[in-house]
Amino acid sequence: MQIIVLKFGGTSVGTIDRIKKVSNIIATYVKKKYKVIVVSSAMSGVTNDLVNKSKKISKNFNPSEYDVLLSSGEQVACALIAARLNHLGYKSRSWMSWQIPILTEGNHSYSRITFINKKKIIDYIKSGGIPIITGFQGINNLNRLSTLGRGGSDASAIMCAKFFNASKCIIYTDVQGVYTTDPKNLKKAKKIKVISYEEMLEMSSLGAKVMQPNSIQDARLNRINIDVRSSFINKKGTLITKKKNVIRNRIITGITSTKNDAKLTLLGVKDRPGVAASIFKPLYKNSINVDMVVQNISANGKETDLTFTIKSENLIKTKKLIKKNMKIRFKKLIIDKKVSKVSIIGVGMITTPGVTYRMFQALANNGINILVISTSEIKISVLINNKNVKKAIAALHKEFKLSN
Numbered sequence: 001m002q003i004i005v006l007k008f009g010g011t012s013v014g015t016i017d018r019i020k021k022v023s024n025i026i027a028t029y030v031k032k033k034y035k036v037i038v039v040s041s042a043m044s045g046v047t048n049d050l051v052n053k054s055k056k057i058s059k060n061f062n063p064s065e066y067d068v069l070l071s072s073g074e075q076v077a078c079a080l081i082a083a084r085l086n087h088l089g090y091k092s093r094s095w096m097s098w099q100i101p102i103l104t105e106g107n108h109s110y111s112r113i114t115f116i117n118k119k120k121i122i123d124y125i126k127s128g129g130i131p132i133i134t135g136f137q138g139i140n141n142l143n144r145l146s147t148l149g150r151g152g153s154d155a156s157a158i159m160c161a162k163f164f165n166a167s168k169c170i171i172y173t174d175v176q177g178v179y180t181t182d183p184k185n186l187k188k189a190k191k192i193k194v195i196s197y198e199e200m201l202e203m204s205s206l207g208a209k210v211m212q213p214n215s216i217q218d219a220r221l222n223r224i225n226i227d228v229r230s231s232f233i234n235k236k237g238t239l240i241t242k243k244k245n246v247i248r249n250r251i252i253t254g255i256t257s258t259k260n261d262a263k264l265t266l267l268g269v270k271d272r273p274g275v276a277a278s279i280f281k282p283l284y285k286n287s288i289n290v291d292m293v294v295q296n297i298s299a300n301g302k303e304t305d306l307t308f309t310i311k312s313e314n315l316i317k318t319k320k321l322i323k324k325n326m327k328i329r330f331k332k333l334i335i336d337k338k339v340s341k342v343s344i345i346g347v348g349m350i351t352t353p354g355v356t357y358r359m360f361q362a363l364a365n366n367g368i369n370i371l372v373i374s375t376s377e378i379k380i381s382v383l384i385n386n387k388n389v390k391k392a393i394a395a396l397h398k399e400f401k402l403s404n
């Protein structure tokens with residue numbers, strides 16, 4: 001049986017009119033005799049609205065109830081799609097993740113799919129039905145609803161492709177594919193035809209919202225090819241696939257930026273072994289991810305300054321943890337919330353000297369000050385003032401000739 005998975009994101013199902021259009025897209029595949037599994041996200045804005053509602057109820061919203069709340073948007077979208085397909089004369093129904101079931105592990109809000117029971121869905125497809133499955137969720141070992149992190153419908157689609165052995169996994173979204181940088185930030189951004197899992201994983205982890213990072217990890221592990229394309233116009237999209245299938249002569253593949261970062265600097269920290277570990281241990285214990293870290297060389301051998309970044313949603317908690325940490329002593333804590341991380345990504349930089357220099361020079365030529373730097377084999381990230389993000393992206397896009 002030739003199964004294909006079609007995933008629709010929030011904007012693609014954002015209005016009744018869009019849901020009608022999406023149902024027509026689904027019907028075109030059915031007419032071509034494909035066996036289709038649909039995964040849908042919630043209508044755009046709905047999940048954000050649910051997050052806001054939770055905040056008004058309690059700052060310590062119970063994690064399992066939070067997932068019940070957040071996962072509810074997908075139920076609405078799936079019922080609307082199924083009903084529209086019924087209206088068009090097709091056999092279709094919604095499938096909540098617990099009805100299948102889709103099993104997950106891990107903490108609430110950050111769960112990962114471990115198993116999907118195929119039986120009911122396969123029987124339904126064999127009976128001529130089009131299953132519309134709620135993305136972004138599953139159930140855990142306590143039979144409670146769990147969600148897969150924001151943007152998690154992408155991971156639902158990839159895991160459906162894996163467990164149902166689909167021949168294709170198509171991610172329908174509101175842009176025509178993966179671009180050299182967010183097309184909403186730069187008009188000159190160019191669609192990338194083929195990109196490797198490795199580069200896509202870096203791009204999405206560093207801010208390219210178009211695909212959820214976990215979903216790319218799942219796709220890489222299971223060798224699932226992903227086709228990212230627009231649900232608005234019928235044009236060839238981007239293929240995300242293994243390295244071997246990618247021919248590229250560019251040094252840099254893409255540029256990303258993040259929102260909502262915060263930079264913390266501890267001035268005058270006692271410079272002795274174990275101090276950095278003492279600072280970061282309580283953060284780790286509270287599941288706060290520390291991103292970029294820089295420790296200055298101490299001038300007098302006694303004291304040093306330590307700078308690191310976190311997501312701003314964790315700022316209040318982090319400040320509290322640092323202030324009540326009896327294991328560390330420092331003179332002052334400085335916080336900067338107006339920062340963003342801009343990154344260039346590309347496997348080409350491994351073999352090409354001078355990429356770092358070109359990046360820094362391009363930023364300097366535009367009067368952009370670099371606050372923190374971090375690098376890996378295939379990416380260079382700089383932290384800058386967020387008022388300079390657009391300018392930095394445009395300068396780097398030009399420097400590395402990404403519009404050509």
Ligand code: ADP
Pocket residue numbers: 008009010011012041151172173174175177178179180181182183184207208209210211254
């Ligand atoms: P969906 O609701 O379909 O899941 P998302 O909003 O999660 O869609 O992701 C699509 C958005 O990702 C685009 O509208 C675009 O602004 C943003 N984006 C960020 N970086 C990129 C990039 N490099 N290529 C394409 N889109 C990007």
Ligand code: ASP
Pocket residue numbers: 009010041042047048073135136149150151152153154
């Ligand atoms: N509706 C969820 C979210 O907004 C999942 C998704 O869009 O993929 O995060």
Ligand code: MG
Pocket residue numbers: 009151154209210211212
């Ligand atoms: Mg998304």
